[in-house]
Amino acid sequence: MKIKLDENIPCRLADSLSGLGHDIDTVQTEGLTGRDDNTIWHRVCEEARFFITQDLDFSDIRQYGPGTHPGLMLVRLHEPGREAMLARIVDVFRNEPVKTWDRCFVVVTDLKIRIYRP
Numbered sequence: 493m494k495i496k497l498d499e500n501i502p503c504r505l506a507d508s509l510s511g512l513g514h515d516i517d518t519v520q521t522e523g524l525t526g527r528d529d530n531t532i533w534h535r536v537c538e539e540a541r542f543f544i545t546q547d548l549d550f551s552d553i554r555q556y557g558p559g560t561h562p563g564l565m566l567v568r569l570h571e572p573g574r575e576a577m578l579a580r581i582v583d584v585f586r587n588e589p590v591k592t593w594d595r596c597f598v599v600v601t602d603l604k605i606r607i608y609r610p
Contacts, residue, residue, distance in 0.1 A: 493591055494562075496536050498545035499525050501567070501581075502574045505544075508582045517541060537561055542593065544581065546572060558597045559610025565598040 499519040506516040529549050536543045542563035556564050597608040
């Protein structure tokens, strides 16, 4: 799976997901840190990458509707520390059928995963 990590996701996640066989790119490595959401989103779509973020600006399912993009995961943890976030996302990618989430809008919380399909 081709994935782009937003700047608010721990960089160490790139190594963990690469180790699981995914093609990872990050906002930081592309020099997009601090850029506006539209610029980042345009790059995500241009590269056809599944985007992982915790930025609430991407939470509007009407704007980022399933089927209108390569895929979006919004991570919403009660205690969003780096270690908790890293552990939760790695757990999701190890134990869930993430390769079936193409073009989906996915919300990951501490206990649930909601998948909105096209």
